[in-house]
Amino acid sequence: MGVSCRGARQRLLKDLLVRRLIVSNSIVRTMGAIMSFRETVADLAKRAISAQAIAQTEEATKNAIVMPFLRVLGFDVFDPAQVIPEFVADLGLKKGEKIDYAVKIADRIEYLVEAKSVSTNLRDAQYSQLFRYFHACDANIGILTNGLQIWFFTDLEAPNKMDATPFFKFDLLAYDENDLKELEKFHKDQFSIDNIRTAASSLKYLRATMRFIEAQWNAPTEEFVRFVARDFYDGKVTSAVVEALRPITKRAFDDLFRQRARQRIDHAFDGGEEETLPTVDAEGLKIETTPEEMRGFMIVQAIASELVPVNRVVIRDAQSYCAVLFDDNNRKPILRLHFNGKNKFVTLFNAEKQSTRHDIGQVEDLYQLRDPLRSLIGHYAS
Known part of the structure; x- marks a missing residue:
């Protein structure tokens, strides 16, 4: 009798756990449906800003940003039928090489993902393994990422041979609506390799045209x-x-x-919708944003991410200072970073556009301005 009661209790407990799991999964799916693609990307950008200070290893970067990025694209990272971590394919004499992730859509490997640590500059990264796997696995898209920047490759130049340059780059710390529209094409539910290839070809020629015009602008042949x-x-x-x-x-x-x-x-x-304008130096002098200015900008973004999507906080560099603006609008200044001289200081604005100088010893001292920054950003966002 005791054994029978224990068995009944175990079956009841198991049934309750199964029901709870079903309900939990339903809630997760519902929440995912409620959040727009824009919101999920903005949430990932917040995560990336927080993670970049601590996720310095490749493994930490994968766990903190890359796997959540794949979830943003609609994939269940814990389902091996969709995402295969540490994917192995023997390539000629190279045996046992692994690519970080192989991503399947309809039982076909479409994406190959190679991840680097968040501190890696992708321009300096070695990703020959991604080239080899792309050919061997007959994949359509190669993705190289350090968690903050995501580079997309395909085979526009020669069939089944990955191009040397990416056709699309997405930056979690600096993206716009056009970038979001391009990124959404890689979502599992939106995936169409024909549409992606068409977009890739257009982006390729657009970049080439822009390079040509810029070159002629600087020095007409x-x-x-x-x-x-x-x-x-x-x-x-x-x-x-x-x-x-x-x-x-x-x-x-x-x-x-x-x-x-x-x-x-x-x-x-005159009341029309303001368009984003690039920063132009009137004297044609070259402007270089320093690593310290970028760190200061990222700190402001991290503080702002508590209130608004990070892409609403924009950097615009100049010769004498580096401006941080809300919505890339000169009439909504947040602060100016004066890091080029011997003594570092920032000019912080308030809602009435009045400015106050704050001397700082190191870039991280910007966190001490968290409260006035939150107040100003909240005012602009309201």
Whole structure:
């Protein structure tokens, strides 16, 4: 009789546990459905900001950011039918090599993911293993990430051979709406390799066009000047004419940009929707954002992440200071970082645009300004 009662209790307990698990999974699925893709990415960005100070090893980066990133893309990281960690494929003479994750969609490996530590600069990273696996596994997308930046590769140049350069880069610390739209194409529920390849090709040519225009803007070539001159110069375009028109062509780029920028600023002041403008140095001087300025910016983002999505806090560098703005809006300054001189200080603004100087000994002292920063960001967000 005692044995029978124990068995009944065990069956009852098991039934209760199963029911509780079903309910828990249902809640998780419901919460996931309620949160938009934008919100899940913003939440991941908050996690990345917090993790970058402590997740210094590759394994820690994978656990803290990379696996949550795969969940943002709609994959169950604990289901080996979707995500295979430490995936092994023997490649010729190389036996037992592992790729960090192989990601399946409809029983086919579509993504191969190689993760580096959060402190790794992806420009310096070695990822030859990702190239080899891409070919051997017939995957469509290769992903290289340090948790903060995610680079996407495919085979636009030659079939089944991963391109040397990524067709899309997503930065969790600095993304916009267009980046989000591109990233969402990699979600499990949105996945279409044809759509991704079309987008990849467009992005590739867009980047190439931008590089060409920027190069001609900085230093117009003879060929480009001749091409432009054909449209308005009546005489023969000799070498002397080209040299005379070269500085005029460069100035035309500058003036055209300033006119467009002025139109957008006027439109914003007239009540229209303000567009994000790049920072331009009026004297054409090269502006370099220092590691200390980036650390200061990330600290402000970390404080802001308690109230708003981190992408609403934007860095805009200048020669004498580095500005941190809300919504990339000059009329919503948060603070200015003055780190170029011998003594470091910041200029902190309030809701009335009044500024106060705060001297700091090290970048981490910015955390002491948490309360006024939260107050100002909360005011801008309201």
